Amino acid sequence: MISAILLQAQKESHRNLQSLTGDLTQDVDEYIERIENIGSLTNEPGEVLHILLKEKLTGQAERWYKDNQDSLATWSTLRTGLRERFQQPWLNQTLFSTLDNRKQEAHESVNDYNDVVCRLCRQIDLKMSKQMILYFLQKVVTDEIKMNITRLMLTDNDPTPER
Numbered sequence: 001m002i003s004a005i006l007l008q009a010q011k012e013s014h015r016n017l018q019s020l021t022g023d024l025t026q027d028v029d030e031y032i033e034r035i036e037n038i039g040s041l042t043n044e045p046g047e048v049l050h051i052l053l054k055e056k057l058t059g060q061a062e063r064w065y066k067d068n069q070d071s072l073a074t075w076s077t078l079r080t081g082l083r084e085r086f087q088q089p090w091l092n093q094t095l096f097s098t099l100d101n102r103k104q105e106a107h108e109s110v111n112d113y114n115d116v117v118c119r120l121c122r123q124i125d126l127k128m129s130k131q132m133i134l135y136f137l138q139k140v141v142t143d144e145i146k147m148n149i150t151r152l153m154l155t156d157n158d159p160t161p162e163r
Helices: 004-016 028-040 046-054 059-071 075-086 091-101 110-124 130-138 143-156
Strands: none
Touching (some): 028 075, 046 075, 110 130, 130 143
């Protein structure tokens, strides 16, 4: 059972979230992440996330939704469609450059570095292959560690069932 406190927090968060207008000054990825965070308070399914976001569309974003709503029936298609339509044109290039030049900071744990690289990969392409993500993770590691990662990848692709 979901507590009344969580439901109240979810309602407040949603109410306080500004509308998505479709203006290029808004970061559509950040907006989608906020909707997902609001939904995660009560483990909402995609259908609820779809409704939460749809209620916040105004202006150009709302017109775009109404014109395309037949093809935006699921949370996944809405999220993808919003990114394709309203993501800043320069963002992917900037994200890719950031990812390509990303190095682990001296104070940064391996887990934190991994999380940042994986997040950047998802922002660039939600369906980026594991091999491509591993390429970016491996760019800054030593040759010895690369050999170990490659060895692990080979065993990960091994079709032999586990015992």
